[in-house]
Amino acid sequence: xxxxxxxxxxxxxxxxxxEEFSALEVTQAYFARIKEKDSEIGAYLSLAEKSxxxxxxxxxxxxxxxxxxxxxxxxxxxxxxxxxxxxxPATAASKILExxxxxYDATAIKKLRAAGAVFLGxxxxxxxxxxxxxxxxxxxxxxxxxxxxxxPGGSSGGSAAAIxxxxxxxxxxxxxxxxxxxxxxxxxxxGLKPTYxxxxxxxxxxxxxxxxxxxxxxxxVEDAAIIFKTISGQDPLDATSVAAPYGESLTHPDLQKIRExxxxxxxxxxxxxxxxxxxxxxxxxxxxxxxxxxxxKKISLPHxxxxxxxxxxxxxxxxxxxxxxxxxxxxxxxxxPTERAKTNLSDLYLKTRGEGFxxxxxxxxxxxxxxxxxxxxxxxxxKAQRVRQLIADDFKQAFESVDVxxxxxxxxxxxxxxxxxxxxxxxxxSDIFTIPVNLAGLPGISIPTKKNLAxxxxxxxxxxxxxxxxxxxxxxxxxFYEKID
Amino acid sequence: xxxxxxxTKHELEHLAKLARIKLDPKEEDKLIxxxxxxxxxxxxxxxxxxxxxxxxxxxxxxxxxxxEDAERENTNRSAGxxxxxxxxxxxxxxxxxxx
Numbered sequence: 001x002x003x004x005x006x007x008x009x010x011x012x013x014x015x016x017x018x019e020e021f022s023a024l025e026v027t028q029a030y031f032a033r034i035k036e037k038d039s040e041i042g043a044y045l046s047l048a049e050k051s052x053x054x055x056x057x058x059x060x061x062x063x064x065x066x067x068x069x070x071x072x073x074x075x076x077x078x079x080x081x082x083x084x085x086x087x088x089p090a091t092a093a094s095k096i097l098e099x100x101x102x103x104y105d106a107t108a109i110k111k112l113r114a115a116g117a118v119f120l121g122x123x124x125x126x127x128x129x130x131x132x133x134x135x136x137x138x139x140x141x142x143x144x145x146x147x148x149x150x151x152p153g154g155s156s157g158g159s160a161a162a163i164x165x166x167x168x169x170x171x172x173x174x175x176x177x178x179x180x181x182x183x184x185x186x187x188x189x190x191g192l193k194p195t196y197x198x199x200x201x202x203x204x205x206x207x208x209x210x211x212x213x214x215x216x217x218x219x220x221v222e223d224a225a226i227i228f229k230t231i232s233g234q235d236p237l238d239a240t241s242v243a244a245p246y247g248e249s250l251t252h253p254d255l256q257k258i259r260e261x262x263x264x265x266x267x268x269x270x271x272x273x274x275x276x277x278x279x280x281x282x283x284x285x286x287x288x289x290x291x292x293x294x295x296x297k298k299i300s301l302p303h304x305x306x307x308x309x310x311x312x313x314x315x316x317x318x319x320x321x322x323x324x325x326x327x328x329x330x331x332x333x334x335x336x337p338t339e340r341a342k343t344n345l346s347d348l349y350l351k352t353r354g355e356g357f358x359x360x361x362x363x364x365x366x367x368x369x370x371x372x373x374x375x376x377x378x379x380x381x382x383k384a385q386r387v388r389q390l391i392a393d394d395f396k397q398a399f400e401s402v403d404v405x406x407x408x409x410x411x412x413x414x415x416x417x418x419x420x421x422x423x424x425x426x427x428x429x430s431d432i433f434t435i436p437v438n439l440a441g442l443p444g445i446s447i448p449t450k451k452n453l454a455x456x457x458x459x460x461x462x463x464x465x466x467x468x469x470x471x472x473x474x475x476x477x478x479x480f481y482e483k484i485d
Numbered sequence: 486x487x488x489x490x491x492x493t494k495h496e497l498e499h500l501a502k503l504a505r506i507k508l509d510p511k512e513e514d515k516l517i518x519x520x521x522x523x524x525x526x527x528x529x530x531x532x533x534x535x536x537x538x539x540x541x542x543x544x545x546x547x548x549x550x551x552x553e554d555a556e557r558e559n560t561n562r563s564a565g566x567x568x569x570x571x572x573x574x575x576x577x578x579x580x581x582x583x584x
Contacts, residue, residue, distance in 0.1 A: 103564030196544035210544040239550040240543070309527045320504060327505075329579060333570030340570065345582045346505075354507030362506055363519055369504045370492065370520070383530055385540035390533070392541060424519055425526060441544045 004033060004166045009223040012169055013071050016063060023056040023063075023074025027118055030076045034120070034167050042142040043152075043162035045081050046089045047121035052076070055118040062116065071226050073116030078168035080159050081122040082129055083214060084203040085109050088119070092205050093137035094127045096356030099332045106203020107238065108172060108214045108231040115230050120168050123158030127358045128323065129179055129207045131155050132430045135421055136360045143417070144186060146458055150414040153183030153430075159217045160187040164459075170218040170227055174204055176211045177311055178409075178434025181446035181463060184217055186414035188448045188459025190478070191217045192224045193434075195468050196441035197242040199228075200235030208318040209240075211438040221447060221478035225251045228471060244469045253476030259293035261473065264402030268304035269433055274411045281449040281460040282408045288484050289406065289477065297402055301394040306387050307436040308428060313371050313384035314439075320368025323361065328352025363424060392440040395465075404473050405465040407433050409446045413458035437465050445474045447481060491521045 007026070015021050031049055038044055059074030079085055082092040084102035086109075091097040105113060112119075126136035134142045134157025142157045144150040145165035152161040156173030160183035163171055173180040175193035184191025192215045199214045206212060216227035229250045234243035265286065270279070290296055327349055328334060334356050335348060343351070357365065371380035398405065410430050420427045437444040446461040453459060464474040492500075497517055501508050508516065563575075571578040 100568065103561055103568065197547070210542075236552060239552075240545045240547065242545070242547065303533075306530060306533065309530050312523060313527060324505075329569060329577065330565075332568050335570070337570075340580060343580050344584055345580050348580050349505040350507040353505050354509075357506065359512075359515075362508070362512070363516060365504050365506060366497070366500050366516060367520060367523060369500045370496075373500070373503075380527065382540055383535060385542060386535035386538040387530055387533060389538050389541040390535070423522075425522060 007169055008219050009075050009226050012075055016074055023059040027052055027056040027076050041145055041161050041165050042140050043123055043158045043167050044121045045124050048088050048119055052118050052120050059116045070115040075169050076118045076120050078120055078123050078159055078162040078171040080125055080156050080173045082205040083172055085119055092128045093125045095138040096326045107200035107235045111231050123162055125158055126155035127361050129155040129174055130360045132182055132427055136358055138358050144414050149416055151417055153186035155179040157183045160184050160189055163189045163217055170223050173217045174214050176208050177438050178431040180215045181409050181434050184446040185409040185461035189217055190221050190224045191446040192228055193444045195443045197240050198232045200238040200241045202235055202237035206322040208315045221482050225475045249472040250475055253479050258476050261403040262295045262297050264297055264299035264398050264405040266299050266301045268301050269407040278408050278460055282462045285449045285462040292480055299398045303390045303394050304436055307391055308432055310384045310387045311435045313380050316364040316368030317372050317381050319364040323365055388439050391436050395440045399467050407463045409461045409463045413460055443471045445478055447478050492517055
């Protein structure tokens, strides 16, 4: 059997068709590896062994019957815990949802299920996707497979660590300000944040509805493209989803066309505070892309430095509204029945939410309540929405003279566990290069600069930002980049 | 933007009440400190003249997305009811609103 270390969606599919192995064998091998390794990593919050084995058998049956199968048939996947998979726990790493079981499939899951995918389990994350290190999980921390003393990034840290530690072939994450791309960089895997509206948000627990997107985390750009192709599309259950004309070029890029691209390098992303190893790694990626025949061009995105403030006004505002639904009633209660019998409704809300939400969730709910309150709305929330437009306009103007934009993903490699938990602002800074992409609604991909790392070397990714609905451009460059030795 | 960028204890308690979150005194002190530094950071937005900029109110350029005004049967009602901590005859049961 193909060792799990090398297994990609592509290789799995070929092995399955040539009957080199069965989906059941591979799924069992993953569970064996998870049981052996995950006590050390902490990527998963819950496993779905029984249903996963059943899903794998269904894929094997289709192969045995010679039925046409999808690229994703039988592929063992991990799913971030804020994305609903019917009949599996969905806690979003929050105590307030500790006992919640999803009653339906997210649309992205429905599509993967239709393609025959296998769901191994749900992965750890920062509570309700708020954080950049997975240290905000109410249940446990996740460790970076490249250095167990370091964080895997976040908020999709469990999904990224699962892929880096070979505990799934690929995974789903969600990205509001970098939550797919930052952990992908810290763990040295590929992560795609699609154009806002490309993937249905139905069944994704809303954190910041105007920014959230579901996207793939995978070992290769090609695998990320296969998953994106499957999960994208318009959905009546998400009024902001769009029917974009994505075609074969997502997975079959045309090098001739890509060679004609101009790659923008924004001055504002190569600032003081970026670590020397990140500069070096991103510059080496630029050289390789130049080597493919693409042209590099300096550009300016002048409002970049305001993105962090803008983001941390808009996000808490939407968080305070979205998290109002967790009231200790509708998604299950955390209060003991004897205590419940003695309380009134108002005290039940106060107590459940006071005890059920972690520190970052409370910070954002209170901050959001403040920036939306009468007297402060114009000064904070509306001001931030105006600056958001300026940031989006920067990109629009830049894309008049370039096809894609190349930047670092994070200013530093993975930091140590506990290093940034004391001050929320230092934690927020790890997202300065990813946040503008969400504010503008653009697609962004995080790609490892290096395939083979020396011992003790930490991974560093670079980011490609595309025009709206032009995932094929950044996935295309990435697919050619990863073939360079 | 407002000059005053700090939150008093009294204001915090009011916000927590609006948000239906019970805070303990230790949490309150830490939150006041955190919110002060975050709100202080936001001051940089004052530098920008945005008088003529139309606020970007969402992530999409779509306008008026309609669906057919047709009856739909919810086949999954029991799953919602099962998630309630207490129910009676398929309805949600909550503690008293008035005492």
